[in-house]
Amino acid sequence: MTRTMGLTGDEAIAYAAKQSNVDVVAAYPITPQTIIVEAFSEYVFDGEVHSEFVCVESEHSATSACIGASLTGARVFTATSSQGLALMHEMLYIASGLRCPIVMGVANRALSAPINIHGDHSDMMGSRDCGWLQIYAENAQEAYDWTIQAFKIAEDDNVLLPVSVNIDGFIISHSMEGIQVQEDKETLEFLSTRKPALTIDPDKPVTVGALCFTDYYFEVKRQQVEALDNSFKVIRKVNQEYKALTNRSYDTLETYGVEDAEAAIICLGSTAGTAKAVAKKLRDDGKKVGVIKLWVYRPFPTKEILETVKNLKALAVLDRACSFGAPYGALCSDVLSVLHGAGKELKVFNGVFGLGGRDITPTDIESVFNEALETAKTGVVKEPVKFIGVRE
Amino acid sequence: MWQSQKEHMKRCAGLSDIRKPGWRSIPIGGMLLEPGSALKYKTGDWRAFRPIVDETKCVNCLLCWIYCPDSSIVRKEKFVAINYDYCKGCGICAAECPTKAIRMEEEKR
Numbered sequence A: 001m002t003r004t005m006g007l008t009g010d011e012a013i014a015y016a017a018k019q020s021n022v023d024v025v026a027a028y029p030i031t032p033q034t035i036i037v038e039a040f041s042e043y044v045f046d047g048e049v050h051s052e053f054v055c056v057e058s059e060h061s062a063t064s065a066c067i068g069a070s071l072t073g074a075r076v077f078t079a080t081s082s083q084g085l086a087l088m089h090e091m092l093y094i095a096s097g098l099r100c101p102i103v104m105g106v107a108n109r110a111l112s113a114p115i116n117i118h119g120d121h122s123d124m125m126g127s128r129d130c131g132w133l134q135i136y137a138e139n140a141q142e143a144y145d146w147t148i149q150a151f152k153i154a155e156d157d158n159v160l161l162p163v164s165v166n167i168d169g170f171i172i173s174h175s176m177e178g179i180q181v182q183e184d185k186e187t188l189e190f191l192s193t194r195k196p197a198l199t200i201d202p203d204k205p206v207t208v209g210a211l212c213f214t215d216y217y218f219e220v221k222r223q224q225v226e227a228l229d230n231s232f233k234v235i236r237k238v239n240q241e242y243k244a245l246t247n248r249s250y251d252t253l254e255t256y257g258v259e260d261a262e263a264a265i266i267c268l269g270s271t272a273g274t275a276k277a278v279a280k281k282l283r284d285d286g287k288k289v290g291v292i293k294l295w296v297y298r299p300f301p302t303k304e305i306l307e308t309v310k311n312l313k314a315l316a317v318l319d320r321a322c323s324f325g326a327p328y329g330a331l332c333s334d335v336l337s338v339l340h341g342a343g344k345e346l347k348v349f350n351g352v353f354g355l356g357g358r359d360i361t362p363t364d365i366e367s368v369f370n371e372a373l374e375t376a377k378t379g380v381v382k383e384p385v386k387f388i389g390v391r392e
Numbered sequence B: 001m002w003q004s005q006k007e008h009m010k011r012c013a014g015l016s017d018i019r020k021p022g023w024r025s026i027p028i029g030g031m032l033l034e035p036g037s038a039l040k041y042k043t044g045d046w047r048a049f050r051p052i053v054d055e056t057k058c059v060n061c062l063l064c065w066i067y068c069p070d071s072s073i074v075r076k077e078k079f080v081a082i083n084y085d086y087c088k089g090c091g092i093c094a095a096e097c098p099t100k101a102i103r104m105e106e107e108k109r
Helices: A009-019 A034-045 A059-071 A082-097 A140-154 A184-191 A217-246 A271-284 A302-308 A330-341 A362-378 B002-013 B063-067 B092-096
Strands: A002-008 A024-027 A052-055 A076-080 A103-108 A133-136 A163-168 A176-182 A253-256 A263-268 A289-294 A296-298 A314-319 A347-353 A385-388 B049-053 B073-075 B080-082 B102-106
Touching: A002 A009, A002 A140, A009 A034, A009 A103, A009 A140, A009 A163, A009 A176, A009 A184, A024 A034, A024 A059, A034 A052, A034 A076, A052 A059, A059 A076, A059 A082, A076 A082, A082 A217, A103 A140, A133 A140, A140 A163, A140 A176, A140 A184, A140 A217, A176 A217, A184 A217, A253 A271, A253 A302, A263 A271, A263 A330, A263 A362, A271 A289, A271 A362, A289 A302, A289 A362, A302 A330, A314 A330, A314 A362, A330 A347, A347 A362, B049 B080, B063 B073, B063 B092, B092 B102
Parallel strands: A024 A052, A024 A076, A076 A103, A103 A163, A133 A163, A263 A289, A263 A314, A314 A347, A347 A385
Antiparallel strands: A002 A176, A133 A296, A253 A289, B049 B102, B073 B080
C-alpha cells in the first residue's frame, strides 16, 4: 500500500533508513544534514525502530563506529555534510577498503573557507575517489527510493561497498515535498535482513585491517575496482526489483528529450529538475535540447553515457564544484575522458555554477542551452570553462 | 568469491614460498581467515645486511644477546648464533661485540 507523506529531503532519507530496519546508526549532526540524524533519533526514542543509536564526538568517530558495526554483520547507516564529510575522509577509504556496506546520506554543502552552509557538491567531489558508490538524488522522492535501494546494492555479495546517497543541501534537504512511501513491511520484504558472508565472530576468528605491504595491497585495491564494476549489474537488478514493488523506474542515469536532441546538458542532483523544465519550454518552441541526469556518479556509467550522447552534437557539462587547478570540473573531466576514450566527436563545454548555494535560475540554464545549440551549429566551443552566475 | 576464499585457505595451508596468489583468489578487504598467521610473517626478509658470527672469536659474553632489539640472538653452548627469520640486520650486535666476532655482510638477492 502506497501512501503520500509530506517530507523534506532529509526526512525522506531518515524515513527510508527507518523502514530499512537499520541495526546501527552512528552519526554526528551538521547542517544541512542534521534533520536526518534528528529525525532518526526520534524514531529510536519513540521505539519505532530498534536501532542502536550511537552518539559520537565527531564524524571521524561516526564512520569508525559504523565500520566496526558493519564488520559484525549489522546493517549500518550514517549521514553527514561538508566539513563533516571532510573530517570523515580518512575513514571513508577504510570503510571501502574493509568492504563495509554502510549507507550514508549526504546533504551536499560547500566547504570552508569562507564558511558557508549552503548547497554545492564540493564536499562529495573532494571524496570522489574514496571507493564508495555515489548516488545523486534530484528530489526527496528519489532520496527516499535510492536510500532503500542503496542498502540492497551495498550488501550484495558481489559489491560489499559503502554507498552515499547525495541530496543538494537546503534545496532538497529542507524542501518539503509530497512523496510516495510504501509500508514498512513492504520495504522490509524488499530488503530482508542483511546476510553477511563473512563477519567478525569470536567462534570463527579472522583478522581485519592487517598490514598489507607491497606484496598484497595492490591486489586488495584491484578487488575494489572489480566490485565497483560488478555493482552495475547489481544496481540494474535492484532497480528492476524496486520497480516491481513501487512502479518507479531507476537506472544509472535519466534522460529527457535526448533521443532527438542536438544539444544537451548533463548534470547531477536538483539542477536536473530546473534543466528539464527549461528544456521542455525550449522544446515547445521547437529547439532540440535534452537533459542527462546522472543518478550514479561512482561507478561512472561510461557505457550508458556513450549510448545516450550518440546523436548529440554539443554537450554542456554542469559542475556544482570547482576542481582548483584542474582543466575542467570533476564531472566534465569524467565525461571528456569517456568521450575521448571512445573516439567520440562531440563538442563539450563546462559550466561551473552554484558554488556556496548560489541559485542557478531558469534564465541561466536557458542561456547554457542556447550556447550549446550555437556550439552544435557552428562546431566551435567559444569558452571551454565558464563560470555561471558569478559577478565580474 | 567465497569459493575462491576456500581455495585460498587450502593454498595457505601449504604456503611457504610458492608464488603469491592473484587478486581473484585472496579474501576481500585484506581479511585474514586463519588466526595466528602472524607467526608465518618472517620479518627477516627486510634485512639488507646480514650479521655473520665468527665462532672462533666469540667468547659467549652475550652482550649481543642483551642489545639485540629483535631478540634474534640465539644462545648456544660455546658461542651465539643468529635467527635469520627475524634479524632485520640493524648491526647493533656487530657494533657492540667486544671481540669483533660479528661482521655485517651485504645480502645477496
